[in-house]
Amino acid sequence: MARDGGGVDNLPPLRSNGRFRLLWGGSALSVMAERSSTMAFTLLVLWHTGSKSAAGLVGFAALLPMLVMQLPAGVLVDRWDRRRVMLVCVAGRALAIGSVAVSLAGDEVRVWHIAAVAFVQGSLTVFYQLSERAAVRGVVPPQQVSTAMAQNEARSRAVNFVGHPASGVMFGLSAWVPFLSSTGLYLMSLLTLTRLRIPAQRSGPGKSARGLREEISSGLRWVWQRAFFRSALLVIAGSNLVFQGLILTVAVLVREQGRPASTVGLIMAAGSIGGLLGAFTGGWLSRRLPMRRVMIYAHVAWAVIMPGTVFLLHPVTLGILFFITSHIGAAVTVSGMSHQVRITPDAMQGRVGSVVMLLVSGASSIGALGTGYLLEGFGTRGTLAIASGVMALLAVVATVVFTRPGAELEDRSAQEEASGHQRELTAGPPPP
Known part of the structure; x- marks a missing residue:
C-alpha cells in the first residue's frame, strides 16, 4: 500500500486550505441533495405502489449509470475543465429533481418519470464524482491526499447520517418535500462551487488526437495490467453488490413490519455514524497497513457479521449491524481511493477513476435489480441468507488472492509507482 510522502507534519492543516474548503463544502451540499432524493425515490415507489419489483427497477435506473456511463465519462473528464x-x-440535477417535486405537488406518481429522473441524476453524479476526485490533487499537496480523501469520505458518511433520516421525516410530511429540499441544496452547492478555482490538469501525450474508444481502452489497459489492483476492485465489486441488495431488503422489511418510513432513515443513519468513524479509521489504515491486509480483514469481518441480519430483524439490531458494516466499509473506501489517486498519473485520473467506479459501483445496479426479484421469490429472510452466503464466499476469495505468492511484491510495486507520481506533482507543471 502506498503511503503519503514525508513532510506532512510540516504542512498547514487542510482546514486552512481555502480551495479545499470550497470543494469540500460545495460537494457536501451536492451529496446531501443526491442522497436525500435517492432515499426518497425508494420510499415513494414502495409506499405508493407497494411493488418490490418496481422499487428494484427504480433503484436499478438510479445505479445503471455506474455501469454504462463510467468509461466515456472518465475520458471526457480528462478532456474537459473539471470545475x-x-x-x-449540479445545475442539471437541480432541474431533474425539481421536476419530481412539481409532479408530486400535483399528486402525480409515475414510475417511468421517477425512473427517468433517477437515471439522469445518477448519470450526472458519475461525471461529478469523477471530476471531484480528480480535482483533489489540484487543490491539496500530494502528502495530504490520504487526509483529504478521509475527510471527503467522512463528509459523505456525515451527510448520510443527516440526509437519510431527514428524507424519511420529510417524506412523512408530504412526498414532494424531500425533492424540493434536494433542489434547494443543489442550488446552494452551485453557488458555492462558482467560487472554486482549480488548476488545469496535465495533458497526456497526443490526447487530443486520440478517439474516445482508444482513450477508454487506455484506461482499461492501465487497470488490467496491475493484477493486484484489478483483483481488489473485483472483490470490492462483489461486496458492493451485496450491500446494495441489503439496503433495499431492509426497506422492504420495515414496510412489512408496518413501521413508518422514517425507520428506514434511522437504520441508515446508524450506518452513517459507523461510516463517519470508519472514514477516519481509513485514513489511519492507509498510512499504516498495506491494501492487501485491509481487504482480507474487512471481508472476513463482513462474513462473520452478515448472518446476524437473517435472525436479528428488529430495527435497533439492524441499526447496530449497519453501524459495524459501514464502519468497515468506509475504512476500505478511504484506503482504496487514496491508493488509486496516488498511483494514477494526473492525465489519467478521469479514465482510471471511471474504470474503478465501473467495477466497484456498477455492480450495485445489478444488485438493486436482482434483489427486487429475489425478494419476490424468496422473501426478506431468504434474500438475507443468500447475501450472507455470497459474502462468505468473497471472504474466502479475498483471503486466497491476497495471501498468494507475489501479492506482497505487487503491493510494493504500487507503492513505488505512487512515490514516482508524487515526485512528478511536487516538481510542478511541465514547461510550456
Missing part, C-alpha cells in the same frame, strides 16, 4: 463539469452536473 465546469461539476457546475453543469
